[in-house]
Amino acid sequence: xxxxxxxxxxxxxxxxxxxxxxxxxxxxxxxxxxxxxxxxxxxxxxxxxxxxxxxxxxxxxxxxxxxxxxxxxxxxxxxxxxxxxxxxxxxxxxxxxxxxxxxxxxxxxxxxxxxxxxxxxxxxxxxxxxxxxxxxxxxxxxxxxxxxxxxxxxxxxxxxxxxxxxxxxxxxxxxxxxxxxxxxxxxxxxxxxxxxxxxxxxxxxxxxxxxxxxxxxxxxxxxxxxxxxxxxxxxxxxxxxxxxxxxxxxxxxxxxxxxxxxxxxxxxxxxxxxxxxxxxxxxxxxxxxxxxxxxxxxxxxxxxxxxxxxxxxxxxxxxxxxxxxxxxxxxxxxxxxxxxxxxxxxxxxxxxxxxxxxxxxxxxxxxxxxxxxxxxxxxxxxxxxxxxxxxxxxxxxxxxxxxxxxxxxxxxxxxxxxxxxxxxxxxxxxxxxxxxxxxxxxxxxxxxxxxxxxxxxxxxxxxxxxxxxxxxxxxxxxxxxx
Amino acid sequence: xxxxxxxxxxxxxxxxxxxxxxxxxxxxxxxxxxxxxxxxxxxxxxxxxxxxxxxxxxxxxxxxxxxxxxxxxxxxxxxxxxxxxxxxxxxxxxxxxxxxxxxxxxxxxxxxxxxxxxxxxxxxxxxxxxxxxxxxxxxxxxxxxxxxxxxxxxxxxxxxxxxxxxxxxxxxxxxxxxxxxxxxxxxxxxxxxxxxxxxxxxxxxxxxxxxxxxxxxxxxxxxxxxxxxxxxxxxxxxxxxxxxxxxxxxxxxxxxxxxxxxxxxxxxxxxxxxxxxxxxxxxxxxxxxxxxxxxxxxxxxxxxxxxxxxxxxxxxxxxxxxxxxxxxxxxxxxxxxxxxxxxxxxxxxxxxxxxxxxxxxxxxxxxxxxxxxxxxxxxxxxxxxxxxxxxxxxxxxxxxxxxxxxxxxxxxxxxxxxxxxxxxxxxx
Numbered sequence: 001x002x003x004x005x006x007x008x009x010x011x012x013x014x015x016x017x018x019x020x021x022x023x024x025x026x027x028x029x030x031x032x033x034x035x036x037x038x039x040x041x042x043x044x045x046x047x048x049x050x051x052x053x054x055x056x057x058x059x060x061x062x063x064x065x066x067x068x069x070x071x072x073x074x075x076x077x078x079x080x081x082x083x084x085x086x087x088x089x090x091x092x093x094x095x096x097x098x099x100x101x102x103x104x105x106x107x108x109x110x111x112x113x114x115x116x117x118x119x120x121x122x123x124x125x126x127x128x129x130x131x132x133x134x135x136x137x138x139x140x141x142x143x144x145x146x147x148x149x150x151x152x153x154x155x156x157x158x159x160x161x162x163x164x165x166x167x168x169x170x171x172x173x174x175x176x177x178x179x180x181x182x183x184x185x186x187x188x189x190x191x192x193x194x195x196x197x198x199x200x201x202x203x204x205x206x207x208x209x210x211x212x213x214x215x216x217x218x219x220x221x222x223x224x225x226x227x228x229x230x231x232x233x234x235x236x237x238x239x240x241x242x243x244x245x246x247x248x249x250x251x252x253x254x255x256x257x258x259x260x261x262x263x264x265x266x267x268x269x270x271x272x273x274x275x276x277x278x279x280x281x282x283x284x285x286x287x288x289x290x291x292x293x294x295x296x297x298x299x300x301x302x303x304x305x306x307x308x309x310x311x312x313x314x315x316x317x318x319x320x321x322x323x324x325x326x327x328x329x330x331x332x333x334x335x336x337x338x339x340x341x342x343x344x345x346x347x348x349x350x351x352x353x354x355x356x357x358x359x360x361x362x363x364x365x366x367x368x369x370x371x372x373x374x375x376x377x378x379x380x381x382x383x384x385x386x387x388x389x390x391x392x393x394x395x396x397x398x399x400x401x402x403x404x405x406x407x408x409x410x411x412x413x414x415x416x417x418x419x420x421x422x423x424x425x426x427x428x429x430x431x432x433x434x435x436x437x438x439x440x441x442x443x444x445x446x447x448x449x450x451x452x453x454x455x456x457x458x459x460x461x462x463x464x465x466x467x468x469x470x471x472x473x474x475x476x477x478x479x480x481x482x
Numbered sequence: 483x484x485x486x487x488x489x490x491x492x493x494x495x496x497x498x499x500x501x502x503x504x505x506x507x508x509x510x511x512x513x514x515x516x517x518x519x520x521x522x523x524x525x526x527x528x529x530x531x532x533x534x535x536x537x538x539x540x541x542x543x544x545x546x547x548x549x550x551x552x553x554x555x556x557x558x559x560x561x562x563x564x565x566x567x568x569x570x571x572x573x574x575x576x577x578x579x580x581x582x583x584x585x586x587x588x589x590x591x592x593x594x595x596x597x598x599x600x601x602x603x604x605x606x607x608x609x610x611x612x613x614x615x616x617x618x619x620x621x622x623x624x625x626x627x628x629x630x631x632x633x634x635x636x637x638x639x640x641x642x643x644x645x646x647x648x649x650x651x652x653x654x655x656x657x658x659x660x661x662x663x664x665x666x667x668x669x670x671x672x673x674x675x676x677x678x679x680x681x682x683x684x685x686x687x688x689x690x691x692x693x694x695x696x697x698x699x700x701x702x703x704x705x706x707x708x709x710x711x712x713x714x715x716x717x718x719x720x721x722x723x724x725x726x727x728x729x730x731x732x733x734x735x736x737x738x739x740x741x742x743x744x745x746x747x748x749x750x751x752x753x754x755x756x757x758x759x760x761x762x763x764x765x766x767x768x769x770x771x772x773x774x775x776x777x778x779x780x781x782x783x784x785x786x787x788x789x790x791x792x793x794x795x796x797x798x799x800x801x802x803x804x805x806x807x808x809x810x811x812x813x814x815x816x817x818x819x820x821x822x823x824x825x826x827x828x829x830x831x832x833x834x835x836x837x838x839x840x841x842x843x844x845x846x847x848x849x850x851x852x853x854x855x856x857x858x859x860x861x862x863x864x865x866x867x868x869x870x871x872x873x874x875x876x877x878x879x880x881x882x883x884x885x886x887x888x889x890x891x892x893x894x895x896x897x898x899x900x901x902x903x904x905x906x907x908x909x910x
Contacts (some may be wrong), residue, residue, distance in 0.1 A: 067532070381835075417859075
């Protein structure tokens with residue numbers, strides 16, 4: 001088995017390539033002038049600039065957190081280009097106008113925009129807001145969505161066209177002073193997605209954004225804001241792959257979800273950024289703040305994530321269950337290999353009555369990697385009849401890796417019922433034996449078992465995405481487990 | 483800001499007191515100096531300290547403290563605390579070993595019980611080999627403080643191939659009319675092939691002021707030895723207790739520890755078990771009953787360093803009133819510790835509206851061929867079970883009592899000394 005693992009560990013990152021798009025970049029470094037440059041570049045109104053500057057000033061007073069179970073060389077924040085946009089183009093009306101280089105890149109990834117467009121006539125449609133290096137280049141199906149009153153556009157556009165909404169909801173869930181990376185993001189974010197679902201509307205298609213980090217030495221700071229009004233329903237997909245790089249790239253995104261009464265938001269992520277080579281050199285630093293707020297009763301927010309990439313992942317998609325009867329869910333698969341490090345988990349803050357949350361976390365670690373689950377379940381005093389169930393399992397492959405769990409459970413209400421379970425083990429020898437006995441080779445058997453192990457989470461992904469997720473998982477399994 | 487100033491003054495005061503008294507303390511001054519230095523660096527932990535996130539140690543040490551207390555309680559009071567009739571009793575009053583009150587005459591062959599001061603004086607090689615070797619002063623400020631300032635305690639040694647039938651009962655008594663801070667310390671060495679049962683109880687009697695006891699026990703379990711260890715903590719409303727227990731286990735030994743926290747205004751347990759060789763078995767059980775404004779914080783660390791070991795941990799709590807209970811259980815499985823089985827379970831019942839439970843079961847695993855799990859549940863008493871009992875004519879109060887007893891019995895039944903089991907059952 002070790003041989004197979006070793007052989008697979010040696011598999012190179014398949015999606016590593018660089019597309020040459022001329023960048024229109026800001027100089028390296030970070031100061032108030034850079035922020036003014038970004039703001040001016042994006043034609044932002046005065047209040048937005050003020051917001052950025054306030055966040056920046058607060059950021060200066062903060063220290064980079066070091067409580068996570070990861071070790072890395074801290075990035076030099078003055079050695080990062082905070083703005084780089086692909087050649088500015090006027091509004092694009094059809095796919096033909098998209099940079100052919102870009103289309104090729106997507107072809108290589110196996111996610112062709114053309115295909116997406118062709119699929120538009122079919123039942124399962126996916127609206128694609130393509131982001132390459134922080135700027136939204138292409139937004140499809142916008143018209144279809146507009147008919148329903150749904151706003152789905154780049155963040156920059158939202159600031160221009162829907163300032164009232166942005167002003168109202170931005171930072172309402174993740175304050176700009178929330179943490180070191182959220183503050184940094186608030187100061188320098190370049191673009192992202194904005195989505196508004198009006199009252200009673202069920203979004204007819206899956207909304208999707210592909211993030212890629214292009215242009216060497218660029219930090220990427222996205223901001224996503226999704227607002228679901230009363231009785232609305234939306235499913236949002238986010239997936240990413242990044243080309244091979246030698247130096248560490250920083251990614252500090254902020255995602256905010258707001259669910260009003262009876263609204264449902266489902267947010268799915270597949271993350272496959274460059275994890276660094278097998279010596280642990282390079283790779284993306286992924287420091288993301290994701291948080292959802294169930295503002296009013298019966299709201300539901302569900303996070304699903306498949307994390308296979310990044311040298312370092314530091315990510316805790318959380319739900320604040322403020323409204324009565326609201327529901328929070330978190331399903332996660334995190335796979336680490338070689339020298340990857342992941343410290344990920346969730347926070348479920350129960351404030352309203354009869355709130356429910358479910359946490360299913362599956363970690364797989366191989367090579368020299370470390371994979372930690374860190375989660376918080378807090379039942380506030382007024383959260384009558386709150387209910388939580390957490391399960392976090394870890395699978396270990398090889399004797400050099402580590403799997404850790406750090407659950408925090410804080411309960412201040414006696415009607416709450418909270419359960420937490422965690423297990424750590426390696427792949428069962430008997431399971432392997434069973435497969436092999438039936439003529440399935442070692443590698444496939446391991447793949448099969450791991451897939452089964454992650455099934456609880458994978459089944460949560462929307463159909464359209466499941467294929468891609470499985471594909472990404474397979475690639476990473478090839479590279480990590482065999 | 484205000485509390486910061488206060489805690490820093492207590493820190494300075496302790497250092498001042500240490501400088502004043504260090505010439506009168508037994509043992510190696512160098513060791514003590516080093517420990518004090520380490521304490522000075524660490525300070526009294528605030529809530530920003532990850533390990534002390536849920537408990538306010540600063541508050542415990544607020545106000546004036548008498549550090550060199552010399553009060554005694556009556557013989558009758560001491561007698562009343564000897565709840566084990568058949569036992570070798572060791573009395574440690576306000577941190578001082580009292581030979582007169584203890585029952586350590588006519589010890590069987592192979593058993594040595596004396597005060598730490600005497601053990602040090604007699605140049606016992608066992609004492610020298612093991613004293614202050616396991617509790618790392620850098621790991622925790624209270625270990626540092628105890629190492630620097632301890633005055634006395636018990637030294638217990640069980641020689642090779644000895645089976646001690648009767649339990650050894652170490653009674654720590656706090657008694658004071660003004661606020662006190664004491665640092666009792668015990669060293670227990672169990673040699674190869676020996677068996678022993680040790681009960682440590684922590685009691686507060688005839689006290690009208692706040693007593694803070696920073697107790698530390700080091701236990702060495704040598705090859706093939708079997709040790710049963712019990713802690714009964716009954717510090718009443720005024721007693722505060724920081725109880726560090728550091729255990730090191732050698733090849734094929736079996737160690738079980740049972741911690742019962744019955745009362746006390748603030749109780750912090752730091753229990754560390756190091757499994758330093760192969761084929762070791764460790765059991766950690768605990769039961770905490772909290773009420774009023776009590777705060778109980780149980781920190782346990784099980785450190786699997788070598789392959790083929792088993793550990794099992796079960797902690798249960800019943801929380802009443804405005805009390806806060808914290809459980810933080812860590813399991814480390816080091817790189818070489820293949821074939822480890824480590825299980826941990828923490829169950830809580832929250833009876834009141836204002837109680838708080840914080841639990842943090844942690845696993846850090848660096849080996850792949852292991853089976854580890856932890857589970858944690860928190861809830862109230864099952865309504866259906868109460869209904870079932872009431873339907874059979876049992877009053878609500880009795881039904882609840884019955885259920886609580888049943889809940890606690892899983893831990894209580896692990897007590898192997900019958901007299902002790904009865905005593906604990908009665909206390910609940």
